[in-house]
Amino acid sequence: MKVLAAMSGGVDSAVAAARAAEAGHDVTGVHLALARNPQTYRTGARGCCTLEDSRDARRAADVIGIPFYVWDMADEFHEDVVDDFVAEYAAGRTPNPCLRCNEKIKFAAVLDRAMALGFDAVVTGHHARLGADGLLRRSVDLAKDQSYVLAVLREDQLRHAVFPLGDSTKEQVRAEAAVRGLAVADKPDSHDICFIADGDTRGFLDRQLGARPGPIVDAATGEVLGEHGGAHGFTVGQRRGLDLRRPAADGRPRYVLSITPVTNTVTVGPAEALDVGRVHGARPIWHGEPTPVECAVQLRAHGETFPATVRRTDDGLTAELHRPARGIAAGQAIVAYRADEAGDIVLGSATITATDRAVAAA
Known part of the structure; x- marks a missing residue:
């Protein structure tokens, strides 16, 4: 089978590509350049989509012995992931950008391009399994399972997806990478939002949407307990950062219950609410x-x-x-x-x- 291996520069995608090649598939590696200005994205090992990641992916492809290319998908990523992220917060919702990236970039734009170029499937390093019945299943490593962010995929997309790591734990993947001589064997996992260079989500949203002060209101009494600088800085369940000027009458902690963009109101109440x-x-x-x-x-x-x-x-x-x-x-x-x-x-x-x-x- 002729497959395209999406190589992020991390250990998981490198081992996934290596396993696909070892299984006898005709594998080509591709790294997705997602930053319009790479200097605004993370450097070092904390995130993904960095210049270092591109070089790590290329070195891994050289070790595996497969062709390697870089695809510029910065415009698609910005429109479908970054702009969507900002718009969702502006609407009072809390998006998951990794889920959107899998849906719109890795298994829509990339898969469509791969099919057009004659590839049969896309290989990724996600920790999830595909059964013989074509159904998506959790990884055997429940701590690393990524089926949640892949559950947006349609059946026709799953038919052209390969997840070689679903039967392995992360420790096994790292050990295998070391045996294969892949330099990324000990590379830390990425955890932060890749397009927020300093990890400050609220600051990023402030720069995109601007300051927009509004009231923080008690759900039970309607009393204004404080003021916020922008409703986009909050999410349901949040307690920290409310900076309430007046405590609630019962003295108990307050949590964000809802966000109403139309009135720019953050409503708070007790935990059980x-x-x-x-x-x-x-x-x-x-x-x-x-x-x-x-x-x-x-x-x-x-x-x-x-x-x-x-x-x-x-x-x-x-x-x-x-x-x-x-x-x-x-x-x-x-x-x-x-x-x-x-x-x-x-x-x-x-x-x-x-x-x-x-x-x-x-």
Whole structure:
């Protein structure tokens, strides 16, 4: 099979490309240049999309012995990921840029270009598995599982995807990289948002959207407890950074319950007010059986799962949680899983649009 290996410059994508070559596939490596101005992106090993990453990817391809190219996708990345990130925060939602990058860049723009060039599939270093049935499953390394950010992929995209690392732990991948002589064997994982050079998300959004002061309001009394510099600096469930001028009457900590961009209002309340019993999602991708279905749902990256009853609706998904979840933000994804003997299967996903309080759901 003729495959294109997306090589980020990290250890996972390098080992994935090496395994694909060792399996007898005709492999070509490609690194995605995503920064319009590389100097504004991270340098060093803390993030991804850096100049160092490009050089690391090239060296890994040389060791593996495969052709290597760099594709400039900065404009697509800026429009589909960076601009989307800013627009979502401006609308009072909390996006996941890695999820959007997988959806719009790695498995849309890249896959489309690969197919046009005659490749059969795209290989990536994601920690996830594809079963013989074509269904996406969790990685055996649950701590590194990335099925949540891949659950936006359609069936036709999954048919042209290869995830060679799903049966290995991260420790095994690093050990294999060392044996193969790949210099990235001990390279740290990336954790931060790659296009925010200093790691200051709020500062980045301030520069993009500007200061826009507004009230911080108590949900129960309607009393103005303080002022913020921009509603985009907050997310549901946040406690730090509220800087309330007046404490609540009961003296208890307050958390962000909701963000209303139209009135530029941040509403706060006690922790238990964050508990939700029903989650609504739009833009569904569904691979599973007819609904309603009893399953588990994950509501944030690397978050816990909750038993739920999931139903398809005319325009999305609704999950009735069997126990409350706390601090669920619109803009994240709801991903439904079903457990079987081969591991958790991704049934489908949707983008969270709204939640209902646990008491109301009960």
